Amino acid sequence: MAEQHAQLVVIGGGPGGYAAAFLAADLGMQVTLVEPEANPGGTCLYRGCIPSKALLHVARLINESREAAAWGVNFSPPSIDLDRLRSWKEQVVGQLTGGLGQLVKQRKVNHVRAKAAFKDGSTLVLTDADHTQHILRFEQAIVATGSRPVSVPGFETTGGHVWYSRQALDLSEGPRRLLVIGGGYIGLELGSVYAALGSEVTVAEMMPTLLPGVDRELVRFLSKQLDRGFKDIFLKTRASSPKVQKNGIKITFDHEAADSTTRLFDKVLVAVGRRPVSSGLGLENTSVKVDDHGFILTDDQQRTADERIFAIGDVAGEPMLAHKASYEARIAVEVIAGMNVRYEPAAIPAVVFTDPEIAWAGLSDAEAKSEGIPVQVTRFPWAASGRAAALGRSEGLTKLVIDPESERLLGVGLVGPGAGEMIAEAVVAIEMGANVTDLSLSIHPHPTLSETIKEAAEIFHGTATHIYRPKRKK
Numbered sequence: 001m002a003e004q005h006a007q008l009v010v011i012g013g014g015p016g017g018y019a020a021a022f023l024a025a026d027l028g029m030q031v032t033l034v035e036p037e038a039n040p041g042g043t044c045l046y047r048g049c050i051p052s053k054a055l056l057h058v059a060r061l062i063n064e065s066r067e068a069a070a071w072g073v074n075f076s077p078p079s080i081d082l083d084r085l086r087s088w089k090e091q092v093v094g095q096l097t098g099g100l101g102q103l104v105k106q107r108k109v110n111h112v113r114a115k116a117a118f119k120d121g122s123t124l125v126l127t128d129a130d131h132t133q134h135i136l137r138f139e140q141a142i143v144a145t146g147s148r149p150v151s152v153p154g155f156e157t158t159g160g161h162v163w164y165s166r167q168a169l170d171l172s173e174g175p176r177r178l179l180v181i182g183g184g185y186i187g188l189e190l191g192s193v194y195a196a197l198g199s200e201v202t203v204a205e206m207m208p209t210l211l212p213g214v215d216r217e218l219v220r221f222l223s224k225q226l227d228r229g230f231k232d233i234f235l236k237t238r239a240s241s242p243k244v245q246k247n248g249i250k251i252t253f254d255h256e257a258a259d260s261t262t263r264l265f266d267k268v269l270v271a272v273g274r275r276p277v278s279s280g281l282g283l284e285n286t287s288v289k290v291d292d293h294g295f296i297l298t299d300d301q302q303r304t305a306d307e308r309i310f311a312i313g314d315v316a317g318e319p320m321l322a323h324k325a326s327y328e329a330r331i332a333v334e335v336i337a338g339m340n341v342r343y344e345p346a347a348i349p350a351v352v353f354t355d356p357e358i359a360w361a362g363l364s365d366a367e368a369k370s371e372g373i374p375v376q377v378t379r380f381p382w383a384a385s386g387r388a389a390a391l392g393r394s395e396g397l398t399k400l401v402i403d404p405e406s407e408r409l410l411g412v413g414l415v416g417p418g419a420g421e422m423i424a425e426a427v428v429a430i431e432m433g434a435n436v437t438d439l440s441l442s443i444h445p446h447p448t449l450s451e452t453i454k455e456a457a458e459i460f461h462g463t464a465t466h467i468y469r470p471k472r473k474k
């Protein structure tokens, strides 16, 4: 077996792995990136963040063309050319992953197209597509193998009727009746795409609300919108017993508060969560430890229990988000480079790219309550925003969670169009330790939705311009 050597090997070329490989090369390390795909990108670029956002952009365009009638502008109903839409989405993915491939070459990262498995704590076996194996000895390794979708028992053997996010993003067809199992962000984003393309979308979620774990006050706005765009949303409902028939796939719904029902669909999208890719990596041949969910355990420097091996991204724990993976990549590489850094973000933003978008960062009022942290919450409804009115989108909310003593901003929640872009201001403010006065004295451009953050800060002092909220007497 041929033998190679790497100062640093990065296993997996997603937003965790390629960010780590690039930074390490920039810092002068000799880097090998092991990733089976021709170019880096991982789940995020090939079958996650990027293709889903490209399709959501089109979905928004379709929906806006329908809404324009209210402003006196009439478009004909959209005619959808699925082949062209698919090739546009593939072009976006190809452009970005191809660009990453160029950066691999420019940085002289040694990209090996193979799957890696540990033989021991300093040796990997690399197996390429035609099963040829190589040995790679390394000084340090970063595991960034990401995650894969969780399946639902009973839904594995139903052939082409069952999709996971990857198949839904393939856009092979537009099913007339689509069932989405799981009301999390992936199910709702992809359900929104297919609803805009003309499918009748039904969502079944076991929990009592959509987006379990997200601030209810924000989710309410989205639920109202989805009630209009989706055929049905079944909460407290378990989908089971799939039966393939000539005319579709029959599903049984076990509702908590009603008798079971059955319905026929053309496709079922299973979107019930993701699990880390930590098995099959030979971790048992190292001292690396994994928890009960399969996440690799690390310290706050991304170091595993095996001192030469680091882990980042989805495989290293929640939240499973691309920007968290890239942030951890920086920590791991800087630690390897001898810098004294730690993973201690004050806020990790999260965005649900539905319409309206939901975005949050830092502490929520529900978390503050459950942890007994005293907070004051200010709310600025978008009904009072000039920009929201000009967009015809006055339904939205900006919420600030504030420490009443220091007046520091602890958390922000947003719902409305563009919330995903706006949340970045909140992250910077929380990281910089800004207080409400810093926010209210920072001039925000008019007319923008960002002004709702400034006005929500002014509410704290009872001085918001576009809404009357006198300061509460102590």
Ligand SMILES: Cc1cc2nc3c(=O)[nH]c(=O)nc-3n(C[C@H](O)[C@H](O)[C@H](O)COP(=O)(O)OP(=O)(O)OC[C@H]3O[C@@H](n4cnc5c(N)ncnc54)[C@H](O)[C@@H]3O)c2cc1C
Pocket: 011, 012, 013, 014, 015, 016, 017, 034, 035, 036, 037, 041, 042, 043, 044, 045, 047, 048, 049, 050, 052, 114, 115, 116, 117, 144, 145, 146, 147, 165, 186, 277, 280, 281, 312, 313, 314, 315, 320, 321, 322, 323, 324, 325, 353
């Ligand atoms: C439909 C969908 C939409 C999403 N939307 C968003 C979003 O809008 N924003 C966001 O922040 N996140 C989003 N995510 C989540 C995001 O994709 C992940 O959090 C992110 O990709 C994690 O990055 P990673 O580097 O940890 O792993 P991944 O991107 O999963 O990359 C892991 C890589 O490791 C490789 N690999 C696996 N095993 C081996 C092995 N043994 N040897 C070599 N290579 C291996 C794989 O081929 C893969 O390329 C979305 C996910 C999905 C499915």
